[in-house]
Structure formats: structure tokens, C-alpha cells
């Protein structure tokens with residue numbers, strides 16, 4: 102499975118520099134903060150203000166933005182509109198992302214009905230299911246298509262990204278069908294390891310894993326003995 106290794110930075114194009122995954126994740130947070138500033142009509146923002154809005158510290162923000170070749174101007178800060186378009190371009194959001202969701206159960210329907218994707222550059226253009234009782238039903242303005250028509254509907258709707266919200270047992274074969282139909286960006290919620298060719302980007306969302314990591318940290322925070330490990334000792 103290929104993890105997204107980070108994006109090639111605009112400024113570092115010649116050197117082939119990649120934006121590290123952690124910085125990449127924070128860029129999406131800066132983008133959300135910048136969108137809020139734009140909505141409020143704010144044209145300039147200092148690195149301190151933007152860092153605070155994004156919940157990070159200023160040196161980290163400046164380091165992240167340096168991957169885009171964006172250094173702001175001392176005493177003037179960043180041009181909100183310009184920085185917004187720089188980050189959007191680096192994240193590939195200047196192109197239209199047309200998302201197909203496979204699986205119109207609890208998760209698929211909730212995702213299809215979520216209004217927040219559109220404002221962030223992702224339009225849900227198709228929703229599929231195999232269950233005859235679900236096919237033909239509507240979620241917002243979308244009608245659920247039969248999964249047998251996957252390739253045809255993907256072509257007609259010009260979908261270029263797909264979300265798998267199906268049971269684990271059918272995820273691989275549907276993933277293969279998506280790849281055969283030309284989809285190269287897939288987000289999977291199915292709790293299973295998927296095999297994909299090298300040219301396909303696959304991301305997995307696993308809330309259970311996230312909760313387990315959270316539980317690990319919560320347990321350490323509650324137990325002073327665990328907290329007096331190497332990290333705590335190093336700080337002494």
C-alpha cells in the first residue's frame with residue numbers, strides 16, 4: 102500500500118524536495134484558517150496570528166510554509182489570498198476533484214450528505230451500492246447507482262477520486278474495479294489491507310486505530326510511573 106509520501110513543493114521543484122507528511126497535514130489546517138480569514142474579509146495575517154488560529158507555534162508554521170517558498174514579509178505578514186492559493190496549488194486543490202463513493206450504507210450516506218466537502222474543493226458526483234433496496238434511493242441530490250454500472254457512471258460523471266465505504270470482504274475487488282476504470286486516488290474506510298498498483302495513491306482511514314493510539318496516550322497521562330519514562334527523565 103502506498104502511503105502518500107508528501108508533496109513536491111513548488112519552491113523546491115528543481116531540488117525535488119518533498120513536503121514531509123506532518124507538514125502536509127498542517128498545511129490543510131492553515132488552509133482552513135485562511136479560508137475563515139478570507140470569509141471575514143481579512144487581507145493580511147502575521148505568522149503569530151495564523152499560527153494561533155491553526156493551533157501551532159510560529160516557528161513550526163514558518164518552517165511548514167518555507168516548503169512552499171513562502172516566507173511572508175517582516176512586519177507585514179502574509180497576504181491571505183496569495184498564501185491561500187499557494188497552499189491550494191501545492192495540495193493539488195486548484196484542480197476539480199470529483200469524488201465517487203462506493204457503498205451507500207451508514208458511512209457512505211453520511212459522507213455523501215456532508216456539505217463541507219464542496220467548500221474544500223471536493224464534489225461528490227456518484228454514489229454506488231449493490232443492494233437493490235438501496236439502489237435508486239436518493240441522498241441529497243444524488244441517486245444511488247447500481248455498482249454493476251461502476252465504470253460507466255465513473256466515466257459519465259468524470260469522477261477522479263473514490264471513497265470505499267463497503268464491508269472488508271468486498272473492498273479489494275471493488276478497489277480493483279476502480280483502478281481498472283482509471284481511478285488513481287482512493288480513500289478506504291474498509292478495515293482491510295488493499296493491494297494497489299504503484300501509480301495509485303491509497304489512503305486509509307481507521308478510526309479504531311486512532312482511538313487505540315489515543316487510549317495509549319490517555320493511559321500514559323493517567324499513570325505517573327509510565328510518564329517517568331525516558332521522555333520525562335530527559336526533561337529532568
Ligand SMILES: NC(=O)c1ccc[n+]([C@@H]2O[C@H](COP(=O)([O-])OP(=O)(O)OC[C@H]3O[C@@H](n4cnc5c(N)ncnc54)[C@H](O)[C@@H]3O)[C@@H](O)[C@H]2O)c1
Pocket residue numbers: 203204205206207208209229230231232235248265266267268269271275289290291292306307308309
Ligand atoms: N475507518 C473507520 O473509521 C470506519 C468507521 C466506520 C465504518 N468503517 C468501515 O466502513 C465500511 C462501511 O461501514 P458502514 O457502517 O457504512 O456499513 P454498512 O453496512 O452500513 O454499509 C455498507 C454498504 O456497502 C454495500 N455493499 C456491500 N457490498 C457491496 C458491493 N460489492 N458493491 C457496492 N456496495 C456494496 C452494502 O449494501 C451497504 O449499503 C465498513 O467496512 C466498516 O467497517 C470504517
